[in-house]
Amino acid sequence: MGRKILVIEDDRETASYLAKGLDQEGHSVEQAGNGQDGLFRATDGSFDLIILDRMLPALDGLSVLKALRAAKIETPVLVLSALASVGDRIEGLESGSDDYLVKPFSFAELLARVNALLRRREARMDPAQHRLSVADLEIDPLSRTVKRAGKKLDLKPREYLLLEYFARNEGRVVTRTMLLEQVWDYHFDPGTNVIDVHVSRLRRKLDEGFEKPLLQTVRGAGYMLVA
Amino acid sequence: MPTTLRIALLAGILALLSNLAVVGFIHWHTNAQLVAAIEDSLPIAAALAALLGLACGAIVAKYVEHRIRSIVAVTSRITARDMSQRVTVSTAGDAFDRLADQINAMLDRISGLMEELRLLTDSLAHDLRSPVGRLRSAAHAAARTEDPIEQEELLGSVIRQADALMRILTAVLEISRSQALTGRKQFAWFDVVDLAAELAEMYDPLAEERGARLQFERPVRPVPLYGHRQLLAQAVSNLIENAIRYGAIGSDIRIEVAPGERLIRVEIGDRGPGIPADRRQEARKRFGRLDSSRSDDGAGLGLAVAEAIAHLHDGQLLLEDNRPGLLAVLELPVQSSQAEAA
Numbered sequence: 094m095g096r097k098i099l100v101i102e103d104d105r106e107t108a109s110y111l112a113k114g115l116d117q118e119g120h121s122v123e124q125a126g127n128g129q130d131g132l133f134r135a136t137d138g139s140f141d142l143i144i145l146d147r148m149l150p151a152l153d154g155l156s157v158l159k160a161l162r163a164a165k166i167e168t169p170v171l172v173l174s175a176l177a178s179v180g181d182r183i184e185g186l187e188s189g190s191d192d193y194l195v196k197p198f199s200f201a202e203l204l205a206r207v208n209a210l211l212r213r214r215e216a217r218m219d220p221a222q223h224r225l226s227v228a229d230l231e232i233d234p235l236s237r238t239v240k241r242a243g244k245k246l247d248l249k250p251r252e253y254l255l256l257e258y259f260a261r262n263e264g265r266v267v268t269r270t271m272l273l274e275q276v277w278d279y280h281f282d283p284g285t286n287v288i289d290v291h292v293s294r295l296r297r298k299l300d301e302g303f304e305k306p307l308l309q310t311v312r313g314a315g316y317m318l319v320a
Numbered sequence: 321m322p323t324t325l326r327i328a329l330l331a332g333i334l335a336l337l338s339n340l341a342v343v344g345f346i347h348w349h350t351n352a353q354l355v356a357a358i359e360d361s362l363p364i365a366a367a368l369a370a371l372l373g374l375a376c377g378a379i380v381a382k383y384v385e386h387r388i389r390s391i392v393a394v395t396s397r398i399t400a401r402d403m404s405q406r407v408t409v410s411t412a413g414d415a416f417d418r419l420a421d422q423i424n425a426m427l428d429r430i431s432g433l434m435e436e437l438r439l440l441t442d443s444l445a446h447d448l449r450s451p452v453g454r455l456r457s458a459a460h461a462a463a464r465t466e467d468p469i470e471q472e473e474l475l476g477s478v479i480r481q482a483d484a485l486m487r488i489l490t491a492v493l494e495i496s497r498s499q500a501l502t503g504r505k506q507f508a509w510f511d512v513v514d515l516a517a518e519l520a521e522m523y524d525p526l527a528e529e530r531g532a533r534l535q536f537e538r539p540v541r542p543v544p545l546y547g548h549r550q551l552l553a554q555a556v557s558n559l560i561e562n563a564i565r566y567g568a569i570g571s572d573i574r575i576e577v578a579p580g581e582r583l584i585r586v587e588i589g590d591r592g593p594g595i596p597a598d599r600r601q602e603a604r605k606r607f608g609r610l611d612s613s614r615s616d617d618g619a620g621l622g623l624a625v626a627e628a629i630a631h632l633h634d635g636q637l638l639l640e641d642n643r644p645g646l647l648a649v650l651e652l653p654v655q656s657s658q659a660e661a662a
Contacts (some may be wrong), residue, residue, distance in 0.1 A: 177490045179550050180503045197486070199479070251521060277522060281494075281554040282487055284622065285561050290525045313476065 095119040096141040096211055101131030101157065102173065103149050107196075111144060114200050115207070128152025138166050142210055147174035147185065155188045162189040169210040173198070182280040201314035205266040212262060225260040228307060228320040230299075232260050241299065251276070252295045259308065259318035268315035292316055327383070331376035335369040387416040391423065403431035444492070448485065455481035491621040494554070498628035503548045504656075510549045511542040512584055516577050519553060523560045531569040532590075534560075536576075543579040546655040547633045555629040555637075556586060558622035559648045563590035567645065583635075584652050591645040600639040626650065 098120050102108040105126075112122040123140075125131035128149040135143055135157070143161075147154035158170055172190040174181065185193040191213075192206050225232040229242045237253050239246045248256065254276050259267060269288045273279050292308070300306040309317050387410075394407045406427060407420040455478055462474035497503060520536035527534040545552075563573045567590030578585040595603050604623045626648075627637040634656035638649040 177486075178494050178497045179554060180497055180506060180548070183506055183550055195490075197482075277518075279553055279557075280550055281557070282490060283557060283561065284487065285526060285564070287523060287526045287561075290529055291522075294525055313479070 095121055097121050097123070097139060098207070099123050099125065099131070099135055099140045099143045101125045101128065101135070101143065101149065101154070102146040103127055104146070107146075107173075110200075111203070114204070118204065128154065128157045132157045132160055135161055135168065136164060136166060138168060140168050141214060142207060143168050143170045144207070145170050145172050145190070147172055147176060155185070158189050169214055171203075171206055171210060179281050186280075199314075201266065201311075202268050202270065205268050205271060205315060208265045209262055209267070209271065212265060225257065227260050227263050227318055228305070230260070230307060232257060241303065246298055248295070248298060251291065252298065255291060255295050256299065256318075259316070263318050263320065266311050266314045266317050271315070327376055327380050331372055335372050384416075391416070391420060395423065398427065403427065403434065440492075448488065451481055451485050451488070455485070488621065491625050494551075494625050495621075495628040498551070498625075498632040501632060503551055503632055506548050506550075507546055507656075508549065509544050509546050512545045512552075512586060513539055513541075513543050513577050515549060515553055516556065516575055516586060519556050519560060520575050523557070523564065527560075527564050527573060530564050532564060532567055533572050535572050535574045539577055539579065541579070543577055543584055544654070545584055545652060547652065548629075551629045551632065552650075552652075555626040555650060556588070558626045559588040559650070562622050562648065563588050563592070563646070566590065567592040571645075580654075582653060584654060586650040586652070587647060588649075589642040589645060589647040591642070594642060594644055594646040595639060597641070603639060604637060623648075 095118075098115055100108055100111050100115075100122055102111065102124070103126050108124050108126070112124060115122050123134060125134050129151040131143075131145065131149070132152060145154045145157060149157070152160075154172060154174070158172070161168070161170070169191040170189070171192045171194060172185045173194050173196055174185060175196045176182075176185070177195040182193050182195070191210055194203060194206060223233075223235060225234065231240045233239075234257060237250075239248055239253065239256060255272065258272065258276050270282070272288050272292070273283070296306070296308045299308055307318055307320070309319055311317050391407050394405050397405045406424050409417050409420045409424070458474050458477045458481060462471050462478060465471050465474065516536060517538055520534055524534045560573070560575070567573050571591035573591075574587070574589045576585075576587040576589075578587065604627050623637065623639075630637045630650050630652065633652045635650060635652035638651055640647040640649060
């Protein structure tokens, strides 16, 4: 289902690359080339998601964000930025954004984050999400227990968190950086495949002995839990 | 004793002596005579004192001017090309010597930074050549091949090379940010034991996959530290990744948090070949990968980033002998001095 997305980005090339890609995914995209214009458009609150460049002419991205939040506009905001240090990322997240993506990024990474944010908005609107189920998999977030085909899975705490995050994003690509940020709350790039090792352990516990694998690898992007 | 003070003291003593001398030359027998004698000698004494004061003032002024001139002469000889000049420090230990010391320390620091900058530019230019070269040849091959599967593979490798380059640039950025101390406004109290436990758990499966065992013995008490949790997580994870990469297969990697009254030590010890004492300095330099033929994506920046993060916390990265192996230690003050003041 298409959504309304506002792209506030002064670099024309990036803006049209984003607009084109998101349009192909069925979303309707509006563009603003500077902070002031972007803030003006965003204040009507009709967007499902705002993609906001951090360095903008007229009014910088973080100021736009602060003004939006001050005006009680709670539209999810994904900040894009060339500022890649850990400190910059933390600053970007602490200023009220919902996600922070460092430039240059792959479109797959951006799309995965856009989908996760849109999905989160949906989930927020639909309460009573205290039980998650994907195919024959049942997750109870209260007791943190997981059953597949009625059989209880023995997961370590972190493996449980991984699986819950996958389940909340069922049918959507989840990238390695998203996992590191959301499941571990770390904001640096590890120089090893440390995340993949955790995912493959989880996969062994989840899918071994079952005919239909639930946790799939999406080449060049990440992983996806599918029913 | 500082020279100027010595001159002033000498002047004072001389003035006093001259007054006494003037009063003493006149013979007196009664109090009235004494008062008269003092009154008579006052103008002479005052004149003498003024003369002496002037003379001493002139000497002091001359001395001050001489010292400042010599400092100015040195600083004016310093140019971007010749940073070797240093201000001479006398043995007097006065304010001028402290000034000279400060200027020399500043010059040392500036030339150190310039040297570092030069090395960094050199190594950036040199070390980026090979990944850019690999990227270029993969792109070139992808453009020429007719086979779609091969093309996809080659394009995948182009993306991987570009990502590796980005990682190098991010690491360099992280180092310069740490050196500029910009991360300090994000400092907060957190438990180092908690962080170490979390990272040990995170890296345990990876270590196991590479045939090593990660050992972390959790101290009973929390070890609070005022710092940047995210950056220290990066520093510790760099050291763990290093240990996993270079430690001996099938051996232990030991992580330990040693609390202290003022200093906290976070130790990561492996049983690999270690680094010989004379090459440890080199190892922590940016891009200072000891074996330049190694081409994995570590790019040798891990230790340099960890060290920069330690410095941000007023701490240091120590590379010690683990007998056998490398013992990498982040030695961090519980609360860094500047952060305290802020």
